Amino acid sequence: MxxxxxxxxxxxxxxxxxxxxxxxxxxxxxxxxxxxxxxxxxxxxxxxxxxxxxxxxxxxxxxxxxxxxxxxxxxxxxxxxxxxxxxxxxxxxxxxxxxxxxxxxxxxxxxxxxxxxxxxxxxxxxxxxxLRATISEFGPVLLSKILELNDTQSGLLAMLFKYCDDSKLPLLDLKDLRKVLRFINEEGKEEIEKEYGRISSSSIGTITRKIIELEQQGADKFFGEKSxxxxxxxxxxxxxxxxxxxxxxxxxxxxxxxxxxxxxxxxxxxxxxxxxxxxxxxxxxxxxxxxxxxxxxxxxxxxxxxxxxxxxxxxxxxxxxxxxxxxxxxxxxxxxxxxxxxxxxxxxxxxxxxxxxxxxxxxxxxxxxxxxxxxxxxxxxxxxxxxxxxxxxxxxxxxxxxxxxxxxxxxxxxxxxxxxxxxxxxxxxxxxNEEIDRESAYEILNEKIEEYAERGADDRLEERPQRSRSHRTRRSRSTRAEPTLVEQLSKNTMVRQLGRTIMREVTRGLLGAMGVKPRRRRRRTSIW
CATH class of the missing domain: 3.40.50.300 (P-loop containing nucleotide triphosphate hydrolases)
Incomplete structure (x- = not known):
C-alpha cells in the first residue's frame, strides 16, 4: 500500500x-x-x-x-x-x-x-x-479587575456598591459611579463613615482616575441602559x-x-x-x-x-x-x-x-x-x-x-x-437603540447635594445676627479707639473664609440643580 x-x-x-x-x-x-x-x-x-x-x-x-x-x-x-x-x-x-x-x-x-x-x-x-450593560450588573469584583485596583481600592469599591444597594441608588452608568465617589468623599463622608468605616480619599482619587481612563476609551457608550x-x-x-x-x-x-x-x-x-x-x-x-x-x-x-x-x-x-x-x-x-x-x-x-x-x-x-x-x-x-x-x-x-x-x-x-x-x-x-436615562444615582445625589447646600446656608443665616451682636458688645467694652493690626487681619480672614464657604456650598447646589437631566417616562419599570 x-x-x-x-x-x-x-x-x-x-x-x-x-x-x-x-x-x-x-x-x-x-x-x-x-x-x-x-x-x-x-x-x-x-x-x-x-x-x-x-x-x-x-x-x-x-x-x-x-x-x-x-x-x-x-x-x-x-x-x-x-x-x-x-x-x-x-x-x-x-x-x-x-x-x-x-x-x-x-x-x-x-x-x-x-x-x-x-x-x-x-x-x-x-x-x-x-450593546450595553449597567454598572450594577457588572458588579464590584469584575469592575475592580477591569480598573486594575489593589485590594484596598477593591474593598472601597465593594463598600460603594453596598452603600448604593442600601440607599436605593441605581448605578447605571459611569457618571453615576463618579457622582457616588464624589459624594462619599465630600458631602456624605462623615455620615457614611459612621456606618461603613473609614474612607480613604487617596483611594477614591485613584479609582476616579481609572474610571476617567476607561471613559476616554469610549466606555461611557457601553455602560448604561437598556442592558x-x-x-x-x-x-x-x-x-x-x-x-x-x-x-x-x-x-x-x-x-x-x-x-x-x-x-x-x-x-x-x-x-x-x-x-x-x-x-x-x-x-x-x-x-x-x-x-x-x-x-x-x-x-x-x-x-x-x-x-x-x-x-x-x-x-x-x-x-x-x-x-x-x-x-x-x-x-x-x-x-x-x-x-x-x-x-x-x-x-x-x-x-x-x-x-x-x-x-x-x-x-x-x-x-x-x-x-x-x-x-x-x-x-x-x-x-x-x-x-x-x-x-x-x-x-x-x-x-x-x-x-x-x-x-x-x-x-x-x-x-x-x-x-x-x-x-x-x-x-x-x-x-x-432607544436612549434611556432614567433617574439613577447621579440625579438622586444631585438633589441631596442641593439639600445639603440649602441647609448649610440657612444655618449660617441664623447664626450671623448673634455673631454681630456679640461683636458689638465686645467692641463697646474695649477701651481702644481702633483695632490692632492683628485683630484687623484676623477679622478679614474670618470674613473671607465664611464667604468662600457660603459660595462653595451655593455653587454646588446650583451646579447640582443644573446637572439634573429631565426624566422621561419609560416602558421599563425600575429595578428598585
Missing amino acids: SKKEELKNLLESKYQFEGPSIKLGAPMLGEETLTGTIISAPLKTLNRHGLIAGATGTGKTKTLQKLTEGLADEGVPVLLMDIKGDLSGLAKPSPGHPKIDERQAKIGLPFNPSGYTIEPLSISDEKGVR FDPADLLRKDDLDRGIISVLRLIDLQDRPKLFSTFMLSLLAEIYATFPEQGDADKPKLIIIIDEAHIIFDNASDALLDQLNTIVKLIRSKGVGLFFCTQNPTDVPDEILSQLGLRVQHALRAFTAKDRKKIKLISENFPPSDFYEISELLTSLGIGEALVTVLNEKGIPTPIAATLLQAPVSRMDIITNNELKEILENSEILEEY
Whole structure:
C-alpha cells in the first residue's frame, strides 16, 4: 500500500462521525489533494473551544468565515468579533470565481453561493444594535479587575456598591459611579463613615482616575441602559439557520481596554444566565474572536485569570470560544491547553527566533508519520492549514494538511446601503437603540447635594445676627479707639473664609440643580 493510500485510509477512519459535522476540506499529501476524503469537525465537541492561527494573508479570516457558515447551516447561532470589518460579507452570497470552482473541484464538494442572516452589533460609534450593560450588573469584583485596583481600592469599591444597594441608588452608568465617589468623599463622608468605616480619599482619587481612563476609551457608550440580553444571541432565522451576530469593532483597535471590558462582561453574563447543558449534540452558541491578541496583549494578570476561569467553565453552558490570531503563542498557555479544534495556517520564519517558535509550535500537535510538521508550517499555501479536532469521544484526531473550502458568502465587506437595509429589517434594533436615562444615582445625589447646600446656608443665616451682636458688645467694652493690626487681619480672614464657604456650598447646589437631566417616562419599570 502506498503512503498516499495509507494516509487516505487513516483519515477516512478517524474523521467519520456519527452525529452532524462541519466539512472543512480535503486532506493533502505534498502537492496532491486526496479528493473525496473529507476532513470534518463534529458539532458535538465544538463547545470544547478552538484556535485558528497563521501569518497575515494565509486565509485565517476566510477559514473562520467558512466555519461560521457551517455552524449557521446546522442551526448554531454565532457571535463574531469583526475587528477588520470584512466579516459583514456573510450577509450576501459569493459572486463566484474560477479559482473557487477549481478549489472545490479538488476537494470534491459542490459550491452553492448563499447569504446568511446577520445582526450587526456595536459597542461604539459603529452602526448596529447597541450593546450595553449597567454598572450594577457588572458588579464590584469584575469592575475592580477591569480598573486594575489593589485590594484596598477593591474593598472601597465593594463598600460603594453596598452603600448604593442600601440607599436605593441605581448605578447605571459611569457618571453615576463618579457622582457616588464624589459624594462619599465630600458631602456624605462623615455620615457614611459612621456606618461603613473609614474612607480613604487617596483611594477614591485613584479609582476616579481609572474610571476617567476607561471613559476616554469610549466606555461611557457601553455602560448604561437598556442592558443587552444574551438570549438574543440564540435566535434562528426563517430557514432554521443560526443567526450570525457580527460585532463591528473597526474603530476599537486602539482601545483594547474597552474591548476586554465588553468581552469579560458578556462572558460573565452568559455564564450566569445560561442553564447547564452538559454534553449535547451541538453547541448552543459559538463565539469567535478575531485578532484575539488585542485582548491578551493588553490584559492584566487579573483579567487573564478571569478569562481563563470562564474558558474552563463556560463549556458546560453549551458555549464554545474560538480564538483567531497570527501566532499560537499570542494565547496564554493556560487557555491554549483548553482548546480542542486547531486550524494552523502557514507561519513565517525570517529569523532564528521565528524558527525556534515554529519548532515549539510543531511540538504541540499530535505526532504524525506522514508530515514533518515544522517544515510544513512554513510551506503551506493560502487557504491551506494543518487541522486536528476532537472526535465525539474527546480524542484528538490525527493531524491532516488540508485544502480548505472557500466561503459561499461574499469575501468582502457590505456597502453602507446594504448595511442600512439589514438594520431596517432587524427585530431588536428598536428595542436596544432607544436612549434611556432614567433617574439613577447621579440625579438622586444631585438633589441631596442641593439639600445639603440649602441647609448649610440657612444655618449660617441664623447664626450671623448673634455673631454681630456679640461683636458689638465686645467692641463697646474695649477701651481702644481702633483695632490692632492683628485683630484687623484676623477679622478679614474670618470674613473671607465664611464667604468662600457660603459660595462653595451655593455653587454646588446650583451646579447640582443644573446637572439634573429631565426624566422621561419609560416602558421599563425600575429595578428598585
